[in-house]
Amino acid sequence: MGKPKALILPPKSRLDEVCSDTCKSLINEHFDPLWNETGVDYTEEELAALIGSAEIILTSWGSPAITEAMLEQAPKLRVIGHAAGTVKGRIPPTAFSKQVRVFSAAPxxxxxxxxxxxxxxxxxxxxxxxxxxxxxxxxxxxxxxxxxxxxxxxxxxxxxxxxxxxxxxxxxxxxxxxxxxxxxxxxxxxxxxxxxxxxxxxxxxxxxxxxxxxxxxxxxxxxxxxxxxxxxxxxxxxxxxxxxxxxxxxxxxxxxxxxxxxxxxxxxxxxxxxxxxxxxxxxxxxSSHVAGATVQGHLALMEGVVEDILKGFKQEKTSMEVTQAMWENMA
Missing domain, CATH: 3.40.50.720 (NAD(P)-binding Rossmann-like Domain)
Incomplete structure (x- = not known):
């Protein structure tokens, strides 16, 4: 069985901030990744054109929001992992009804x-x-x-x-x-x-x-x-x-x-x-809305999400997964 296809949305400038070298190795080891080589964040139109074959999508600050129309175009999508905070406004709640698992680095x-x-x-x-x-x-x-x-x-x-x-x-x-x-x-x-x-x-x-x-x-x-x-x-x-x-x-x-x-x-x-x-x-x-901004904290975001996704694949307990029951009371 081949590795799951993963869309890595952040361009290199942001990826280097939220994804450690260990994280990049994990992604390459366990997924078949498509890295964003454009140098800028994708537009909604560009993401919509890529999403059809994706099984995993990894996002962060600046990444385009996943829309309901995009979900309709992504029948293979199993997981969305957000290497940042809240997923509200970035992922439609209908993702849960489509059995898409959602992860956030908010913890x-x-x-x-x-x-x-x-x-x-x-x-x-x-x-x-x-x-x-x-x-x-x-x-x-x-x-x-x-x-x-x-x-x-x-x-x-x-x-x-x-x-x-x-x-x-x-x-x-x-x-x-x-x-x-x-x-x-x-x-x-x-x-x-x-x-x-x-x-x-x-x-x-x-x-x-x-x-x-x-x-x-x-x-x-x-x-x-x-x-x-x-x-x-x-x-x-x-x-x-x-x-x-x-x-x-x-x-x-x-x-x-x-x-x-x-x-x-x-x-x-x-x-x-x-x-x-x-x-x-x-x-x-x-201070200027920087309570959650640290060098070490940001660099650990995508790694934490990826590790949790891999735990989910093995039916182990996850710590960064967002469930439908959590959605209503989330920020």
Whole structure:
């Protein structure tokens, strides 16, 4: 039996970012690959012309979306693997009814996001942005600020998503207490994660809060103005998920009071406008939607997907497969 034919959509410039040499060897060993030699991303028309004989399609950022019409033209298609995050908007849900298995590298990106959350949390607890600015201005311990330790703190988590779970693993050595708001989190799963289920209101009153909710109609501005006003003085708020999950205008109003600190990686308008009030605040640490972007993380994306696809072929348990049951609550 011949190797399955695989379309590798990313051009070399992007492939070298998301596909390691080990991954390329795996693809050549197990698949009959058609590499994108055009130097640019395929157009929808170009992909449609190639898809007819494909059994496996590997995509990433910049790759054209798979349409329902394309699925109709691909009777041999068995697997779509996305070496990036969400597959919503990139693959039609009808793929499941056609018995096409879908894989996403989102779980690997989640680890990178978890590291971002730990990084900004530790920096914020020790007031590193403030101390850095003071020393560079020639000021030496002029502030009465004193850093805080993470060990033993109570942390509120909004949504037990994959990024939240990655963050929780990194928090484990610090023996923190964790409250989680997630209406879909079962008691058994909460016990396995060693967290306490709580209401959203309870989570938003914690001294450390990390937002991990996906962007869905049900999560739009679910963190209300009143909840933001209830954030305790001196608290730390981290948002590495989506800005639409909370009322951004209300958040800015509260941050302008200087009551608490925020580390924000996502915004309702991106790039963040230069005149945004957030850029004027000393109690806000800003980054440009890069929580999931690391050299090692990106290079592992396609390799993780390919390894998981091979596990699926052997009827072994997969970790990156997206099922139809997962679809509705995914970002």
């Amino acid at each position: 690997r990106i989640a680890h990178s996001v978890g590291e971002y959350c730990l990084t900004v949390l530790m920096s914020s607890l020790r007031y590193m942005p403030t101390f850095d600015k003071q020393v560079k201005a020639g000021q030496w311990r002029v502030s009465s600020l004193k850093g805080r330790e993470l060990a033993g703190q109570t942390i509120g988590i909004v949504s037990a998503s994959s990024t939240a779970r990655a963050f929780l693993k990194l928090l484990a050595p610090f023996h923190v207490n964790v409250l989680v708001y997630d209406p879909y989190l079962k008691d058994e799963a909460a016990a396995q994660l060693q967290v306490t289920k709580a209401s959203l209101e309870e989570v938003m009153r914690c001294s450390i809060i990390s937002i991990h909710a996906p962007k869905l109609p049900a999560t739009y501005k679910m963190v209300t103005k009143e909840m933001i006003a209830s954030i305790p003085d001196g608290a730390i708020l981290i948002n590495s998920s989506r800005a639409d999950v909370l009322d951004e205008e209300a958040l800015i109003e509260e941050l302008q009071k200087g009551r608490f600190f925020a580390a924000l990686d996502v915004f309702t308008k991106e790039p963040l406008p230069e005149d945004s009030p957030l850029t004027k605040l000393d109690n806000v640490l800003l």
